[in-house]
Amino acid sequence: MGIGHRCGLRRGFRTHPLPAVTVPGVLFRVDVGPTIGLGHINRCVALAEAIRLRGLQGVFLLAPSCGGANGVSQRGFPVETLNECVTGTRKDSAVVIAAAERHGYSTVVVDSYAARAEYLSRLRSAGLQVVAVDDEARDPTPAHILINGGAHAGGLAYRSLSGDTQLLLGPDYALLRSEFWSCPPRAIAGSVRRVLVTVGGDDRQNLTVRLIEWLVGRLEAGTALDVVIGPFFGGADAVERVAAGSPLNIRLISAPEHLRDLMMESDLAVCAGGQTTYELAVTGTPAVAMDVFENQAHGVQALARSGALIYGGRPTNDRLPEELGPAIREAVECSARRQRLSSAGRALVDGQGALRAAAEIARAA
Structure with missing residues (x-):
């Protein structure tokens, strides 16, 4: 199945909307x-924002210590x-x-690696429309709708347990x-004067410090380096120390609410x-990306194959500096390469995915 196609091209999946019922939220x-x-x-949150435009309220059920x-x-x-509950x-x-x-809601969106087929089946058996955000295709799914917006999603072997799953992929x-x-x-500027470094909400591998130290010798002195400190960082003090002694013009930004502006400002x-x-990709920001976790590998490499970014290896690999x-050198030294990355990213991702998914959920509800 090609990227972005729906489930109708696969045996056992829906090609028509589910019967209409009223869904207030x-x-x-x-x-x-x-x-x-x-x-x-x-x-x-993105999907909830899109659903809200259709007059439906989103309510989040979270563990007490999740921090989100x-x-x-x-x-x-x-x-x-949800006190004392494990997904x-x-x-x-x-x-x-x-x-x-x-x-009085009849639709539930589930996004958790712990939500296996048995769990989703219990929700469906209770009469709920089940929407699963599923990156891995580990089990045959009982979900009515399954979403995977990854660039690699079309190549995963999704199977419908119920025979009526609608796939929204790519x-x-x-x-x-x-x-x-x-x-x-x-x-796209002719030279790289501002670089954004972000490794996600947490940094268990102390990757941010390693990247700052490593980039010192690869970027011109005085280059602006915007470093995002995620809300779950445990080693922020170490990041501050290495930043203070760097010849780069480093700005530490703690848990920014909006990353888009930082991306748009970065070369x-x-x-x-x-x-x-x-x-x-959607902001057209040239990027070098690493797969920090195993479950990121296929997505990052698919984006690299599409030309939307340059693959930079895996941090746990001892050969990471070599990769x-x-x-980094390719991206920094060639503005034409950065332009191609920018154009390919924007061609692949248009930012409308949540709106499309919300339309399908509302149509199937």
Whole structure:
């Protein structure tokens, strides 16, 4: 199946909308936290923003210690805390079903690696329309709608347990927040004077410090380096120390609410894989990206094959400097290469994925 196509091209999947029912709102059961990062919550917020445009309220069900409630609330969405619940368990599904009954909602969006087929089946058996955000295709899915906005999604072997799953795959369904729905044109400068470094919501591998130290010898003295400190960083003090002694003009930015402006101001980004790579693509920001975690590898490499970024290797690899070095040099030294990256990214990702997915959810509801 080609990137961005829907499920009708595969045996066992829907080619027509589900019967219409009234859905006053949508529940979101999503994981977020220091060991999970921000990607899941950000894409669910994006989908909730798009659903809100259709007159439907999104309510988030979060674990009490996840650390993501403030960001959700700031976007105007109610948050309910699920005490002593672990995503994927029978108890958790019972709490979600009870919340749906209490609100009168019939749709639930689930974004969690712990949400396996048995869990989703319990939600579906309770009469809920189940929307799964699923990156991995591990199990046959009972979901009514499955979303994977990754550039590699069309190559995954999704199977429908129920025989009626609607697949929304590829960058046409990349769930990006509202600030990325419409990005202005940008010009690519002839030289790299500002670089953005962002590795995600947490940095368990101490990658930010390593990148700053390593970039010193690869960028001209005085180059501006905007370094994003995620909300779950445990080693921010170490980042501050290495920044203070650097010949680069380093600005540390703690948990910025909006990354789009930083991206638009940057001539180049060095980043981890995940949601950020699609945000960089839609803003036309040339990027060198690494797959920090195993589950980022296929997506980052698919984006590289599409020409939307340069693959910079894996931080756990002892050969990372050897891999990252040529990638950085290629991006810094060749403005034509940066222009091609920018153009390819914007051609692949248009920022409308959440709006498209919301339309399908509303149509199927």
